[in-house]
Amino acid sequence: xxxxxxxxxxxxxxxxxxxxxxxxxxxxxxxxxxxxxxxxxxxxxxxxxxxxxxxxxxxxxxxxxxxxxxxxxxxxxxxxxxxxxxxxxxxxxxxxxxxxxxxxxxxxxxxxxxxxxxxxxxxxxxxxxxxxxxxxxxxxxxxxxxxxxxxxxxxxxxxxxxxxxxxxxxxxxxxxxxxxxxxxxxxxxxxxxxxxxxxxxxxxxxxxxxxxxxxxxxxxxxxxxxxxxxxxxxxxxxxxxxxxxxxxxxxxxxxxxxxxxxxxxxxxxxxxxxxxxxxxxxxxxx
Amino acid sequence: xxxxxxxxxxxxxxxxxxxxxxxxxxxxxxxxxxxxxxxxxxxxxxxxxxxxxxxxxxxxxxxxxxxxxxxxxxxxxxxxxxxxxxxxxxxxxxxxxxxxxxxxxxxxxxxxxxxxxxxxxxxxxxxxxxxxxxxxxxxxxxxxxxxxxxxxxxxxxxxxxxxxxxxxxxxxxxxxxxxxxxxxxxxxxxxxxxxxxxxxxxxxxxxxxxxxxxxxxxxxxxxxxxxxxxxxxxxxxxxxxxxxxxxxxxxxxxxxxxxxxxxxxxxxxxxxxxxxxxxxxxxxxxxxxxxxxxxxxxxxxxxxxxxxxxxxxxxxxxxxxxxxxxxxxxxxxxxxxxxxxxxxxxxxxxxxxxxxxxxxxxxxxxxxxxxxxx
Numbered sequence: 001x002x003x004x005x006x007x008x009x010x011x012x013x014x015x016x017x018x019x020x021x022x023x024x025x026x027x028x029x030x031x032x033x034x035x036x037x038x039x040x041x042x043x044x045x046x047x048x049x050x051x052x053x054x055x056x057x058x059x060x061x062x063x064x065x066x067x068x069x070x071x072x073x074x075x076x077x078x079x080x081x082x083x084x085x086x087x088x089x090x091x092x093x094x095x096x097x098x099x100x101x102x103x104x105x106x107x108x109x110x111x112x113x114x115x116x117x118x119x120x121x122x123x124x125x126x127x128x129x130x131x132x133x134x135x136x137x138x139x140x141x142x143x144x145x146x147x148x149x150x151x152x153x154x155x156x157x158x159x160x161x162x163x164x165x166x167x168x169x170x171x172x173x174x175x176x177x178x179x180x181x182x183x184x185x186x187x188x189x190x191x192x193x194x195x196x197x198x199x200x201x202x203x204x205x206x207x208x209x210x211x212x213x214x215x216x217x218x219x220x221x222x223x224x225x226x227x228x229x230x231x232x233x234x235x236x237x238x239x240x241x242x243x244x245x246x247x248x249x250x251x252x253x254x255x256x257x258x259x260x261x262x263x264x265x266x267x268x269x270x271x272x273x274x275x276x277x278x279x280x281x282x283x284x285x286x
Numbered sequence: 287x288x289x290x291x292x293x294x295x296x297x298x299x300x301x302x303x304x305x306x307x308x309x310x311x312x313x314x315x316x317x318x319x320x321x322x323x324x325x326x327x328x329x330x331x332x333x334x335x336x337x338x339x340x341x342x343x344x345x346x347x348x349x350x351x352x353x354x355x356x357x358x359x360x361x362x363x364x365x366x367x368x369x370x371x372x373x374x375x376x377x378x379x380x381x382x383x384x385x386x387x388x389x390x391x392x393x394x395x396x397x398x399x400x401x402x403x404x405x406x407x408x409x410x411x412x413x414x415x416x417x418x419x420x421x422x423x424x425x426x427x428x429x430x431x432x433x434x435x436x437x438x439x440x441x442x443x444x445x446x447x448x449x450x451x452x453x454x455x456x457x458x459x460x461x462x463x464x465x466x467x468x469x470x471x472x473x474x475x476x477x478x479x480x481x482x483x484x485x486x487x488x489x490x491x492x493x494x495x496x497x498x499x500x501x502x503x504x505x506x507x508x509x510x511x512x513x514x515x516x517x518x519x520x521x522x523x524x525x526x527x528x529x530x531x532x533x534x535x536x537x538x539x540x541x542x543x544x545x546x547x548x549x550x551x552x553x554x555x556x557x558x559x560x561x562x563x564x565x566x567x568x569x570x571x572x573x574x575x576x577x578x579x580x581x582x583x584x585x586x587x588x589x590x591x592x593x594x595x596x597x598x599x600x601x602x603x604x605x606x607x608x609x610x611x612x613x614x615x616x617x618x619x620x621x622x623x624x625x626x627x628x629x630x631x632x633x634x635x636x637x638x639x640x641x642x643x644x645x646x647x648x649x650x651x652x653x654x655x656x657x658x659x660x
Contacts, residue, residue: 051555075558082552087408089548090603102546103558104302107539110606117306121296153297155557185298 001062001077001158001187002027003048008057010047017043019211020057025159025189030182032198033191034222035208036232041191042082042163044208048189049080049161061159075103079152081162084144093139093147094132097122100154122150125180141168149177159187166194195232195248199223200241207231220246229254324607327600331614335390338621342386343378345625347632350378358383380519388518389624389638390617391526392579393589394534397597397616398609399572400590402537405544405605406568408473413591414576416477417462417569418484419455420585423577424511425487425494426454431507432498447510448522448581455577458487463569471565472551513586513639515624522582533575534613540564541605548603586639588646589616595653 003025010018018040025031035041046052048059050066058065061077079100089096100122101115111119123129126146131139139147145168152160160181166174174194178201181188192198198205199219207215207222209231215222223246228236235251294301344350350358358378360367369375399414407416415421430450462483469475491511495504510517543564546554551561579586593616594608601611620638623645627638 046552049556051552070558071555071560072558075556078556080552080556082550082556087549090598091545091548092602095545095602095604096548099546099548099557102542105542107542110604114304114306118296118301125297156297156299156302158299 002060003078003159003187003189004060004063005048006058006060008044008047008054008059010043010052010054012043017211018047018054021208021211021213022057023206023213023216025187027187028185030188030201030203031190032202032205032219033189033208034193034195034198034205035191039208040211041208043211045080045161045163045189045191049078050074051080072103075155077157078159078161079155079157081148081152081160081165083164083167084141084148089136091136092132093128093134093136093143094119094123096136096147097128097132097150097154100151103155118154118156119150122154125153126150127176142170142173145169146173146177149180153184157186160184160189162188162190164191164193166192166197195223195228196246199245199247200243220244223248324601328610328614331611331618335614335618335621338618339386339390342389342621342625343382346382346628347635348374348377350374350382354378384520384523385515385518385624386621388523388526388583389515389620391523391530392515392583392586393593393616393618393620394613395526395530395575395579395616396586396590396620397593397612398534398537399575401594401597401605401609401612402540402544402568402572403590404594405547406473406565407477408547408550409477410595411591412477413587414572414579415484415585415587415590417480417573417576418458418482418487419573419576420580421484421487421491422458422461423451423455423580424585425490426457427451427510427581428491428494428507429454431503432494447507448517451581452577454487455573455580458483459573459577461486462573471562471569476565476569509637510584512637513584513642514635514637515583515627516635517582526578526582529574529578533571534609536571537568538606538609540568541609544568544605545603584637584639586620586642588642588650589620592646592650592653593619596649599653599656 003023005021005023008018008021009016021040021044033041033045043052047054050059050069050071053067058067060066066074097119098111098115101111101118105111105115120129120132123132126149128143128146128150131143131147136144136147145165149162149165152162162181165181166177169177174197178197181190182201182203190198190202192202202219204217205215205219205222206213207227214231215227223238225236225238228234228238228248233254235254237249237251239247239249241247294304296304296306340355343355344352354370354374355378357367357370358375359365361369361375362379370378396414400412403412403414403416404410406412409416427447427450430446430453462479465479465483466476495507543554543559546557546559547561547564554561594612597612597615598608601607620642623641624638627636627641630636630641
């Protein structure tokens with residue numbers, strides 16, 4: 001599925017978080033979304049997943065604008081995995097993965113044989129089959145993250161949007177997860193903090209800063225020492241791995257640590273916050 | 287970590303039309319009872335409820351035998367059995383039976399409301415009164431009892447309390463919705479706003495009680511405020527019997543969505559759930575169910591808190607299964623606690639709300655311990 005956006009903007013409490021983003025992700029492409037904290041990656045992903053109504057611009061799946069689509073129609077096209085909130089629930093792992101079947105079930109029906117087979121396949125794909133009957137409470141952070149991925153896969157989606165899915169994972173599971181995502185053959189847009197991991201597995205990288213998309217291209221074109229210094233504010237060198245992909249070797253943060261008091265006071269008084277427009281207050285899609 | 291080559295990859299969208307017949311090759315379900323066993327449990331629950339209602343009707347200050355019960359029902363339902371003496375007949379038909387049926391309806395209603403609100407607010411401590419509806423009902427009832435609104439004829443006093451309670455409950459819910467208007471109806475905001483609305487109406491209740499009620503009115507109202515089945519009559523049962531099944535059905539239709547809400551609004555919406563619409567519908571359903579219950583029998587505590595937790599331990603957290611079982615368990619629980627309230631200190635009757643709290647606290651501790659949270 002091709003995911004495109006034109007002139008996408010989204011405001012939170014009157015503050016622009018996503019500013020005029022345009023992108024075009026080809027079917028089957030695995031794209032990494034990079035940027036420092038607060039650069040608008042999560043908000044952009046939520047706009048693309050139909051969870052936020054953009055204040056300007058259009059999101060299209062295969063050329064069709066999704067603005068008026070129901071949540072269910074979107075859920076049958078695309079799966080979204082957010083950062084694990086660490087929430088406890090009494091659900092079992094298989095139940096959580098089974099939630100991925102929600103868009104295909106009507107109100108009166110529980111899981112059927114197909115649902116169970118798909119859930120089993122999804123658990124198998126992320127290596128959690130042995131934990132199917134376990135309570136969510138007993139899972140480690142990494143197991144939860146993989147269960148969320150399995151839940152997304154159980155949606156049989158045409159596209160996957162993931163917000164830092166490798167957060168809680170150890171090295172082996174990070175590599176396995178990225179291999180899994182790149183190997184689905186589906187359109188994948190994944191926000192990542194691990195730059196080397198992104199360069200290793202993504203066909204293309206997008207770089208965000210202050211809500212704008214400022215670079216897009218193959219890993220070697222996006223991961224440059226200028227971007228690392230200017231955007232991520234780190235001093236780093238770039239090496240090339242065995243596959244010809246860039247790998248980042250950090251020397252340290254670019255700016256020396258400044259006392260908190262020096263950065264806490266802005267040079268000029270902040271302007272009064274603008275009144276909250278109604279359109280930004282919607283939560284989810286209703 | 288990968289699918290077998292040569293077979294259809296079930297996780298690809300292309301496999302959506304692939305139907306899998308029968309049981310999956312790998313048994314994912316483990317631990318809890320499967321479909322047929324659950325149906326059996328539900329039917330057993332229905333049977334227990336029926337027996338409880340019949341048995342509950344026998345229990346009270348005046349003991350009623352099985353044959354007496356049969357004779358009353360037979361005569362009243364036109365089966366031609368010989369009626370009981372008028373006094374006993376009236377006791378069973380006009381007082382005992384509506385009371386027991388009301389207990390079953392209210393118990394089911396409270397348990398389901400608690401289950402739903404625990405999921406909607408993602409708060410294990412949520413109960414049907416979290417929305418402040420019971421405080422609104424109390425304020426309404428107290429104002430109706432104190433102000434001479436219903437002066438016409440005998441029985442108008444009780445009707446005034448019920449009517450006032452219903453109006454108060456709906457007013458407080460209206461205020462809650464007004465405060466939540468234009469918000470995303472997120473879990474924490476619902477809970478906090480409900481608490482604030484509840485506090486406001488509780489203060490109002492105290493104010494009216496302290497300022498204008500005489501000792502007799504205060505005493506009568508205290509009984510109601512603690513929650514008592516004594517005012518249940520056929521008219522209240524009729525209203526409940528009409529509203530409760532509709533509310534329970536509406537909640538049950540949202541069962542799949544309730545499961546999806548477990549991980550918050552964004553994940554739920556990404557699963558195709560209309561989050562705001564679902565939350566709004568469920569708030570209205572629980573408010574109406576609670577209002578109808580509270581208006582007649584007062585705010586009976588703990589049923590809506592412990593029954594959902596207990597039943598979750600038994601049948602698991604999936605709402606398609608949880609909701610019907612919670613309804614049954616709530617009904618049975620309240621029928622028996624009310625029977626206990628009638629006989630424990632006979633001839634004096636204890637408000638059932640006191641009994642549910644006394645039993646509820648230790649039961650809640652047991653549930654928490656079983657869940658490993660204490």
